[in-house]
Amino acid sequence: MLYEILLVLDLIVALMLIGLVLIQQGKGADMGASFGGGGSNTVFGATGSGNFLTRATSILAALFFIINLALGNMSTGVERNVDEWESLGSTEVSAPAIAPEKGDMPVSESVESDVPVSTNVENKEADDQ
Template identity: 40%
Template sequence: MYQVITIIHVLIAMAIVGLVLIQKGKGAEAGAGGFGGGSAASVFGARGSASFLSRTTSLLAVIFFSTSLLLAYLGSRQDNKQDIMDAPAAVQGGDLPQVKQDLPEPAKPATGK
């Protein structure tokens, strides 16, 4: 269940990014010609009815926040029986080579006399 919600969450995030990238900005129609015509009202005034893309983005944002909360809830309730600090103890006596306990004496430096 957790993995399915995570996959849905990532797909929704990618869809939101794609929808935001293909939408025109609020001031895109102002252009280089200044605020001539009716562009000033559209940049600084009310936008009117929302387009299909902005409504879809809003819906996906609500679903994204919902899946975020659901993943946080499921993650807090999940039993984490394996701790990162316990990992070396689980490997002990496994594939790791044994450490020599009796090390040889270090070599004495040769004198040049």
Template identity: 45%
Template sequence: MTIFHTILAIAQVIAAVAVIVLVLLQHGKGADMGAAFGSGSSGSLFGATGSANFLSRATAVCATIFLLCTLGLTFYSRAENRAENKGVIEKAPVSKVEGTAPPAADVPKNSVPAAPDIPK
């Protein structure tokens, strides 16, 4: 694993945790609905929808960083696999299946039983 791969992985984990925290800190639009019916502090039924605040912009930035890190790790991983020039099946270890007869070249001649005489 190279230093670039490590930096991308760490940045992806930090961005993921930041997105989770930022989403949990924000309140949903349903929280303003009670105020719309009861207190009259909001101007419309679902609350005033103003411009994006700091938390929503920070969430968008962290989500973008997470997406870019994910794409970077994907392309980096794909480049490593091309360098090896092998697929998953070609990398799998080959094992012999039990219960099959060995090839004819591997069987000694004196260990083969003689065929019984067939009466006519």
């Protein structure tokens, strides 16, 4: 139960963190000038928005890391259930239960080939004599 609560809380904190990072204005970007001048910065005061957003982002980032460490610690000792569908790709071939008798399988002593093998050494020895 606690795991599910932390998982939902982690998702909410992550979405809030993404939103806060996207709201912040980069240094020297002057993105606010294209939306009607610098009037958007006066909501929190001249320097208040930067401090508030920076502090909120760092608090949410720390909370995000703490929740993820707790979730990782909680899931370490949990034994995972094996799904039958995951093991479809790995098929194990086992040895037959009954060993074949000696006469059941053909065994050849020497390997015979249809391709004749000739060596140049034999031809040279014949030419030298």
